[in-house]
Amino acid sequence: MSLLLGRTSFGNPANKGKVLSRQDAELLLNQWVLNERLKLHMKQVARLMHDWAEEKEQLGEHDQWRWEMAGLLHDADWDQWPDQHCKKIIEELETRNVDPEILRAIASHGPLHFGVEPETKMDKMLFAFDELSGLIHAYSLMRPNAYDGMDVKGVKKRLKDKAFAANVSRDDINDAITRADLTIDELIQFIIARQAVVTI
Numbered sequence: 654m655s656l657l658l659g660r661t662s663f664g665n666p667a668n669k670g671k672v673l674s675r676q677d678a679e680l681l682l683n684q685w686v687l688n689e690r691l692k693l694h695m696k697q698v699a700r701l702m703h704d705w706a707e708e709k710e711q712l713g714e715h716d717q718w719r720w721e722m723a724g725l726l727h728d729a730d731w732d733q734w735p736d737q738h739c740k741k742i743i744e745e746l747e748t749r750n751v752d753p754e755i756l757r758a759i760a761s762h763g764p765l766h767f768g769v770e771p772e773t774k775m776d777k778m779l780f781a782f783d784e785l786s787g788l789i790h791a792y793s794l795m796r797p798n799a800y801d802g803m804d805v806k807g808v809k810k811r812l813k814d815k816a817f818a819a820n821v822s823r824d825d826i827n828d829a830i831t832r833a834d835l836t837i838d839e840l841i842q843f844i845i846a847r848q849a850v851v852t853i
């Protein structure tokens with residue numbers, strides 16, 4: 654099964670800056686994603702994208718929502734249409750005239766799978782948060798106090814243990830960190846501090 658998208662251009666440039674309302678985005682999420690665990694993952698990544706846009710990129714509210722929206726919907730088709738992952742949500746958002754930058758970020762969240770290279774900062778951060786966020790959440794589930802007292806060292810130990818959350822691609826994580834020009838410590842610290850408060 655190939656998920657390669659076979660294209661590198663998404664959306665219509667005339668739709669630059671156009672977003673869904675939060676209500677419409679959440680409605681789409683709730684209609685398409687029935688799996689609560691996946692829904693939580695998407696909300697976690699959305700939160701990380703929002704906070705990164707606000708704190709690190711110092712973007713205004715509209716741009717914060719653009720980043721958040723990319724995170725919130727990046728896996729929207731994974732639950733019901735895994736063989737059309739990425740393709741289906743991109744086509745849906747294209748018909749709704751969504752900002753091409755948001756579409757591109759979603760299309761490049763797995764370069765090896767979809768064949769689209771992360772280029773913008775939004776692309777790179779979505780790719781960087783995706784897998785690492787999942788591993789950190791898996792770690793929280795096995796700790797008696799979940800996120801309380803979790804530190805970078807503990808997460809790095811789990812990263813090295815290939816048997817832990819074995820479906821999380823360490824290669825993707827390393828690749829993403831290099832592309833985003835970040836240190837693993839910085840990224841882990843950022844995720845732990847913000848992800849803890851996200852609930853479905």
Ligand SMILES: [Fe+2]
Nearest residue numbers: 727728731762
């Ligand atoms: Fe995905």
Ligand SMILES: [Fe+2]
Nearest residue numbers: 694727728783
């Ligand atoms: Fe994801």
